[in-house]
Amino acid sequence: MTTSEPNEKQLLADIDALRSQFPQTQDLYREVCVLLFFRYGLTPTTNKLYQLVRKGSMSAPAEALNKFWEDLRDKSRVRIEHPDLPESLKTAAGELVATLWSSAQGAAQDGLETLRSEAQAQVAEARQAQATAEADRDTARASHARARQTLEQAHIRVGELEQALAARDATIAAMEGQLHAARGENAGLLQKLDDARRDFGLELEKVRTSASLAEERFRAAEARALMEIDRERTAASKLHKEMEGLRSNAEQAAERHRTELASLQEQLGNYRQRAGELEGNLKAVTASRDLAVDDLRAARSLLEDKHAQSVRTESLVADLRLQVEEAQRKIEEVGKANKPSRTPRKPKAVPQ
Incomplete structure (x- = not known):
């Protein structure tokens, strides 16, 4: 499994956990947007939200998605208010801080993706080890079955x-x-x-x-x-x-x-x-x-x-x-x- 293909079962489990925490429809859709965008690195869409939550009408996920993008833009925009600074300097400083915020967010996202890749690689390795262990277990069970069959045949031979x-x-x-x-x-x-x-x-x-x-x-x-x-x-x-x-x-x-x-x-x-x-x-x-x-x-x-x-x-x-x-x-x-x-x-x- 790659980073672009999240664990569907884990995503559904996280959404079910959010249902009990946020009974309101708009709050639930907002939290699902946050979950998709920041935890799984997916861009939330109206259809995707409705397929995952299936609560309310089609306008509910669209409204929640618009509110999510507005909040995200507001949080990424930095306003610098100082009476002694010219307007151009205020704008440049705000853009600089916004750029720094975007760069920091991108770096954090890259680090998150790296950690996620390493974790998924470890999970894949562990699953491979688990598959190998299960194969060894099946082989041992087959050997045990053959030994038991040989044992039964030996019992029959002893009786004969x-x-x-x-x-x-x-x-x-x-x-x-x-x-x-x-x-x-x-x-x-x-x-x-x-x-x-x-x-x-x-x-x-x-x-x-x-x-x-x-x-x-x-x-x-x-x-x-x-x-x-x-x-x-x-x-x-x-x-x-x-x-x-x-x-x-x-x-x-x-x-x-x-x-x-x-x-x-x-x-x-x-x-x-x-x-x-x-x-x-x-x-x-x-x-x-x-x-x-x-x-x-x-x-x-x-x-x-x-x-x-x-x-x-x-x-x-x-x-x-x-x-x-x-x-x-x-x-x-x-x-x-x-x-x-x-x-x-x-x-x-x-x-x-």
């Missing part, structure tokens, strides 16, 4: 990791149950294998006992056969066949037990392989759970870092807000310090 960890723990528990069941089943199979071995030993012992008894009977029969070869030949042959049958049965029973033993050993190998696979799966799931725990710790560390960044961002916003308030206070102090007087001082008349 906790859910995944709970699911994996449940899976591990289920696999441990399966492994426990497999171990129980393996123990049962081992017990069955021991029972089969024990039964096979008992059956083999029975066969051996039967063979021993048969062999003893055979020897007795053979002894009797030696005594009665002819008579007992048929009986000996029958006894021999009976012994062969017992041996065949014993061999078949032994073969059958060998087959069952091989089958049980094969099942035992399969269950041992299954137990090894379950232990491998358990190790893999345990490693996955450890990775999930590491991810959870990293997410919690990131969450703490984002929280610390959010605290620093809020501190920066508070500092910027204090700087903006300080700049506004300085602007108000400059405006109060450079506020000009409402009416010019009347020059002293030359003493008679």
Whole structure:
């Protein structure tokens, strides 16, 4: 904003303040003329006055404006009355004093314009600083929003990791149950294998006992056969066949037990392989759970870092807000310090 373009809001505010001080229409228009001419450096016109005040008829601002110019001319005209001075000297002296008054008024007006320019430059600089601070504040708010969004995403990630960890723990528990069941089943199979071995030993012992008894009977029969070869030949042959049958049965029973033993050993190998696979799966799931725990710790560390960044961002916003308030206070102090007087001082008349 330049000096030829006054602050419209400030001008209207000053006029509103004058309304309460000067309720009479002519007095109000006169004070507005003084305000425009001496404070804002504007030449008052009838239309301008009526647009700003909007009180009374159109003749009211014209009358007040004429009265203002007459008063201004009277104040700027200096009369020198002395009985001993010639008229020409009186006129020259009056013109000289009027010229000095006009020069002083112009110098004062120039100083006022300089002060006004400096004040407006300071105001513009302060507003620029305020705009920069507001931009920094908006940037900090955006960074804070992004940090909060990252924080919410980290919370969501932590929840997902906790859910995944709970699911994996449940899976591990289920696999441990399966492994426990497999171990129980393996123990049962081992017990069955021991029972089969024990039964096979008992059956083999029975066969051996039967063979021993048969062999003893055979020897007795053979002894009797030696005594009665002819008579007992048929009986000996029958006894021999009976012994062969017992041996065949014993061999078949032994073969059958060998087959069952091989089958049980094969099942035992399969269950041992299954137990090894379950232990491998358990190790893999345990490693996955450890990775999930590491991810959870990293997410919690990131969450703490984002929280610390959010605290620093809020501190920066508070500092910027204090700087903006300080700049506004300085602007108000400059405006109060450079506020000009409402009416010019009347020059002293030359003493008679």
